[in-house]
Amino acid sequence: MKKASVIMIIGSLLLLGLFKFPLWDIELGAPQYPDPLGMSIYIQGIEGAEEFDLQNIDGLNHYIGMKTIPKAEEMWEFTVFPKVIIGMVLLGVIIGVLGYFNKVNYKYYMGWFVLMSILGIMGMYDFNNWLIDYGTNLDPNAIIKVTNPDGTPMSYKPPLFGYQKLLNFDVTSLPDLGGYLLFLGMSLTLVAFWLGRRASLKKTT
Numbered sequence: 001m002k003k004a005s006v007i008m009i010i011g012s013l014l015l016l017g018l019f020k021f022p023l024w025d026i027e028l029g030a031p032q033y034p035d036p037l038g039m040s041i042y043i044q045g046i047e048g049a050e051e052f053d054l055q056n057i058d059g060l061n062h063y064i065g066m067k068t069i070p071k072a073e074e075m076w077e078f079t080v081f082p083k084v085i086i087g088m089v090l091l092g093v094i095i096g097v098l099g100y101f102n103k104v105n106y107k108y109y110m111g112w113f114v115l116m117s118i119l120g121i122m123g124m125y126d127f128n129n130w131l132i133d134y135g136t137n138l139d140p141n142a143i144i145k146v147t148n149p150d151g152t153p154m155s156y157k158p159p160l161f162g163y164q165k166l167l168n169f170d171v172t173s174l175p176d177l178g179g180y181l182l183f184l185g186m187s188l189t190l191v192a193f194w195l196g197r198r199a200s201l202k203k204t205t
Contacts, residue, residue: 106196
């Protein structure tokens with residue numbers, strides 16, 4: 001059980017990488033931009049992959065009526081998400097320490113994983129809703145209006161995950177290092193659950 005507890009603690013602490021590294025990246029490439037424009041999404045705000053990327057993206061979006069990329073203080077998520085991550089790290093470490101001293105059993109590790117999974121799904125749902133609003137709620141007085149073949153307004157929503165062609169832009173949306181650390185940390189808590197369960201079964205046989 002001690003080995004499982006240590007792995008649980010390590011897995012929880014890996015979530016702290018979200019404060020240093022981006023959770024997600026959206027990249028826009030086009031013939032006029034041989035070096036693609038990038039938007040890095042952290043749990044505390046949005047930054048450009050390069051110094052002037054956000055400025056250039058906002059300049060392009062202005063022509064089709066898209067909103068400017070929000071600052072951290074303009075979205076409640078960037079205030080709440082860091083607190084949620086800190087809370088889950090502390091909870092995971094506490095569970096791991098209690099497990100180390102045999103105060104809780106391995107099932108608590110799975111409980112942490114399930115709770116973190118629910119919070120992650122809620123976060124992705126919220127992120128997707130923001131992308132929908134960002135790409136479809138356009139200024140009707142925009143300089144450029146592009147429609148679908150059936151005449152309906154075209155959506156400029158970036159993909160939640162993967163690749164999509166938007167006009168002459170190739171848009172790719174993928175996890176960044178922070179997202180991979182989150183995935184690794186959660187995976188380690190599953191390993192901790194499995195090891196704890198195996199240790200518990202050995203004691204009963």
